Amino acid sequence: MKINQVMEIAVKAGKILLTNGSEIYRVEDTIGRICRCYGVDAECFVLPTGIFITVIGKDGEPLSFVKRINDRTVDLSCIEKVNSFSRGLQENIMSYEDAIRILDSIEKEKGYRxxxxxxxxxxxxxxxxxxxxxxxxxxxxxxxxxxxxxxxxxxxxxxxxxxxxxxxxxxxxxxxxxxxxxxxxxxxxxxxxxxxxxxxxxxxxxxxxxxxxxxxxxxxxxxxxxxxxxxxxxxxxxxxxxxxxxxxxxx
Structure with a gap:
């Protein structure tokens, strides 16, 4: 899998956590966990309003990804599902398409009526x-x-x-x-x-x-x-x- 695809999966998971009321340390841990599952060593810095992640590419050049967070709410079910997703990757590595599809389904859940x-x-x-x-x-x-x-x-x-x-x-x-x-x-x-x-x-x-x-x-x-x-x-x-x-x- 390409490095930029790994970064996209990790940042998307971090965004779901952050927008649904997760702690900062949990977001950073999840992003790092996902990147390690795909064999990518990443450094991430998370604030309540943004996610910053940097990895070293195959050519030795640093690659950075920044995601701005505007809206925040509280939905513990989304946090639990992303936690399960990140830990499940340690046992079963998913393709980029499957990982994005699962994260999209978690993000689009409407919750209670x-x-x-x-x-x-x-x-x-x-x-x-x-x-x-x-x-x-x-x-x-x-x-x-x-x-x-x-x-x-x-x-x-x-x-x-x-x-x-x-x-x-x-x-x-x-x-x-x-x-x-x-x-x-x-x-x-x-x-x-x-x-x-x-x-x-x-x-x-x-x-x-x-x-x-x-x-x-x-x-x-x-x-x-x-x-x-x-x-x-x-x-x-x-x-x-x-x-x-x-x-x-x-x-």
Whole structure:
């Protein structure tokens, strides 16, 4: 197999991992593992926004491949499938066509249907409301607000608006709809509803990955992850604070 084809397989696998919430050290390990399976010695450097890989060609000249990463989400099933793919290569070397076909099928998987994810978002808000000792009425309100936030977040994401606006808008929606709900039903607790409805937006995976990267020595990637998590929290908080600063007087 040609060296550039090996690089393409490795980078494609790394891209799937990175765009689906994998840790940096896992991406680098997978890229190196795939290259070694094909007898290619590669050096790779991965950041949350890009993959850089260099190998030495047969003529002694270095060959480099750079892949820019723009979108990131969390899908652990994709990560598991790419891990299985890379480890399976150690026992059964695939052709370029077969490897790309498998990676394409993993990348194109749509995951769970939007309707199911919407309901799960509402259930998450409902459960957290009860966990925070809210009433049944609070949890029902949080259920619908959580679904509304997830729906709006999905539409904003598909519209291509910059990422942190999604979280800012989520904070705006959570606070404004909660104020309306409390105005209509004074028995509700606005703070429990807001906290429970936005908790699913908090960057728990990003913080965990940043800490794991730091433990593996990837300090730059760790700092990036922590900074991203801070920006997300600030965006959410700003959206909630702006609405509450003006809306609480109407309750």
């Amino acid at each position: 939007f309707g199911l994810r919407l309901i799960v978002a509402g259930i998450t808000a409902l459960v957290y409301t009860l966990l925070f000792k809210g009433t049944v009425q609070d949890s029902i309100a949080a259920f619908f607000i959580g679904m509304l936030i997830y729906f709006a977040n999905e539409k904003i994401s598909r519209a291509g608006i910059f990422r942190f606006f999604e979280y800012f808008a989520s904070g705006l929606i959570a606070a404004s709809v909660s104020i309306i709900a409390v105005k209509l039903f004074p028995v509700l607790n606005i703070y429990r509803i807001i906290i429970s409805s936005i908790i699913m937006m908090l960057p728990g995976v990003a913080i965990t990955n940043a800490l794991k990267d730091a433990l593996h020595g990837d300090i730059v990637s760790s700092q990036f992850g922590i900074a991203e998590a801070i920006f997300i929290v600030v965006a959410l908080s700003a959206g909630v604070a702006i609405i509450l600063s003006f809306g609480l007087r109407w309750i």
